[in-house]
Amino acid sequence: MSHHPPNPPVIHSFASPEVLTSSLASFVVKAQKEAIDKKGRFTIALSGGSLPKQLSGLIGNHAVKWDMWQVFYADERVVPLDHPDSNHNLCTAELFSKVPIPTANIRTIDPTLLSDIEELSDAYEQELIREFAQKDAARFPVFDLILLGVGPDGHTASLFPGHELLAEEDRWVAYIEDSPKPPPKRITLTYPVINHASRVVFVAVGEGKAEILSEVLDSPEKGLPASRVKPVHPGQLFWFVDEKAAAKLRVPSQDFKL
Ligand SMILES: O=C(O)[C@H](O)[C@@H](O)[C@H](O)[C@H](O)COP(=O)(O)O
Numbered sequence: 001m002s003h004h005p006p007n008p009p010v011i012h013s014f015a016s017p018e019v020l021t022s023s024l025a026s027f028v029v030k031a032q033k034e035a036i037d038k039k040g041r042f043t044i045a046l047s048g049g050s051l052p053k054q055l056s057g058l059i060g061n062h063a064v065k066w067d068m069w070q071v072f073y074a075d076e077r078v079v080p081l082d083h084p085d086s087n088h089n090l091c092t093a094e095l096f097s098k099v100p101i102p103t104a105n106i107r108t109i110d111p112t113l114l115s116d117i118e119e120l121s122d123a124y125e126q127e128l129i130r131e132f133a134q135k136d137a138a139r140f141p142v143f144d145l146i147l148l149g150v151g152p153d154g155h156t157a158s159l160f161p162g163h164e165l166l167a168e169e170d171r172w173v174a175y176i177e178d179s180p181k182p183p184p185k186r187i188t189l190t191y192p193v194i195n196h197a198s199r200v201v202f203v204a205v206g207e208g209k210a211e212i213l214s215e216v217l218d219s220p221e222k223g224l225p226a227s228r229v230k231p232v233h234p235g236q237l238f239w240f241v242d243e244k245a246a247a248k249l250r251v252p253s254q255d256f257k258l
Contacts, residue, residue, distance in 0.1 A: 078186060121175040143193070154212055154215060160176070210245055
């Protein structure tokens with residue numbers, strides 16, 4: 001692990017959700033290009049909630065090399081893949097059904113394991129191990145990009161305030177059966193995985209996010225789940241927010257330049 005302290009988050013505040021969406025698409029395309037130039041593939045993890053909709057700027061974008069993407073879920077609800085609660089179902093409806101991505105490049109939970117959450121979670125971890133590396137104590141996967149949302153309680157992925165999973169240091173994927181946000185059964189990437197990514201981006205839009213954004217970013221010492229996302233050097237954390245979500249922030253934002 002790096003001994004360099006994590007870089008402070010870079011906050012980009014946009015005049016409207018539309019400008020955010022097109023800037024986010026440019027950002028993702030740039031991250032994709034850097035990754036493909038270096039190693040011929042692009043590894044990305046997506047969340048549910050409002051996030052998939054914010055990726056609409058990628059639809060019809062010819063710079064996106066969909067066949068080089070390897071997509072994982074930052075968190076997933078333990079339900080069938082075509083269930084209305086499924087993040088995969090949501091991402092498919094909002095994005096994957098509209099772009100030429102090979103199905104094999106979308107790494108879903110194994111729908112045959114829904115009745116055994118521990119096995120399902122371990123199998124998803126194996127899926128990551130197949131993609132990234134052998135798992136050993138010193139090694140965590142390095143995603144090129146992880147896209148996250150933040151809930152009104154400060155949760156992100158399926159890492160909820162006060163939950164024992166906040167302390168998980170070994171597993172790459174963990175499960176919870178008592179999520180305060182329904183549905184209760186979920187799997188999630190753990191902090192060691194999120195915090196070893198090259199880039200992590202939080203996306204938050206609308207006045208409903210203003211209060212929690214200020215708590216997460218202006219008072220990180222409170223240790224809310226979203227405040228614990230601090231990628232190790234040289235990883236970098238970004239926030240893509242609109243003016244309404246940024247309304248109560250005291251920390252400064254920076255202009256978006258590619
Ligand atoms: O599976 C989930 O529930 C999501 O991945 C979750 O972590 C989401 O990103 C936040 O709850 C924010 O949700 P909104 O974007 O809908 O506010």
